[in-house]
Amino acid sequence: MYDWLLGGIDNYKADRDACQILLEIAPSTKALAVNNRAFLRRVVKVLAQEYGIRQFLDHGSGLPTRDNVHEVAQRVATDARVVYVDNDPIVLAHGRTRLVENDRTAIVQADMRDTDGIFRHSDVTRLIRRDEPTAALFVSVTHCLKDHEVQPMIDAVKERLAPGSFMVICQLVSEHEKVREDVTALMADATGGNWGRVREEDDVRGYLRGLDIIEPGLRDVTDWRPDREVHPRQHVDDWVEWGGVGRLP
Template sequence: MALETVPAGVDVTTPNVARIYDYFLDGKDNYEADREAAEQIMRKAPATRATARAGRHFLARVVRFLAVEAGIDQFLDIGCGLPTQQNVHEVAQAARSDASVAYVDNDPVVLAHARALLAKQPRTTVIEGDVRYPESILRNPDLTAVLDLERPVGVLMFSVLHCVADEDLVQDAVRRLRDAVAPGSHLAISHITRPPAASTYRKAAEEAARTYRDRGVNTSMTFRDREQIAGFFGGMEVLGPGLVQLPDWRPDPELGPVSGHGLPATYLCGVARKDVR
């Protein structure tokens, strides 16, 4: 194998959750430690790669729905991860050319890759931020140069909230985001959940989650149940079909598989709207 180029100041000996996810999606921005951890995770839970792809298809369906049907023309993607297939700006701007997108992450590797990709991309920005501290995201001048927070925005939190273990902290952070955005805004969430007790996949999912800790990955995985995930939407109107498995949210054959047959119930996802007063 050819020697891999390592970004200056980046530790590639410790597995990184964004790079592991990139490997699940057959990306190229990962290193040996990430691949070894990812392979161990997939040995524990063989549906992991298919689930990651289903999550990406969910992202595309949500963004197109918000752009086309909900009339949203600006998007805030918190915990965006490494650029890969069907990025938010690509889906949004294919649906409406005037769409603006702000990407947020706290990982220096993610930030470097995203900024390189989007350096000449109109109406997009990439900022450093942490979902736990929403005010610092919303006040960032690079964000407000692209997004008008006095108007409705699509807030996207895909596979990020389960990286925060503290329940009170994460619920409060999402509440503050809900309170800050304009009426008419939408919130989209995908989050891991423990399979039902009767599921033959429950042990596999738990062992895979433990692997993140055992391999020293830079973040852990926190299961939350339906009630906890629903709590992130607060008083917002959850749109149909409600909180469902990834492939079951408004399936669209143009944007990915329309059937969840054979995919274990390890995720819940949904979209909600903040009422217009």
């Protein structure tokens, strides 16, 4: 569904049909997807360029698209290392051919809730040095998990990261109860119940509690250090991708 919203071609009729219903509930969803992806590019660039991060662990990386994490990071520093993690076999099939372009990039098929398994995976031990700060990315993924699954996953990752590492987290939030309920019901239906929930800003604040939130703070990610890249604004406030970046002490 996300691929179709981004204008991609790696999607099926069932995805497109569900997206049509989604757009009726939340008409800004295409702009939201494009803006989310633009945030991902900006945040990787900022962390590589301004904070010197050279290793990225991208949870729920999604289908390859334009300017993937390793391309952005390795443009800043050719020695940057990226491990993509996703549990969708289609993402893995496309990722192996279109993401793994050099020996500093890998894609791992894993459930992002299996932090132990991920950190023991040979590609992760090869590319993610435990004594060096990492950027752990959770961009537009925590809404895929049930309430009780999100915080334990985040805590488990934090425990394994070196001081000075970064957690990048954003997820779908809405101020409107009806949007939250309708989208959650649609997605539960589209995924056979294998989805979480559209949440509220406070939930995301909670995920990042105890970390130093870097400027410009937590917000609609469209407004997180916007650059001159042209991206359509959302004209309705039905829902947003909301979050930001926290740094481990």
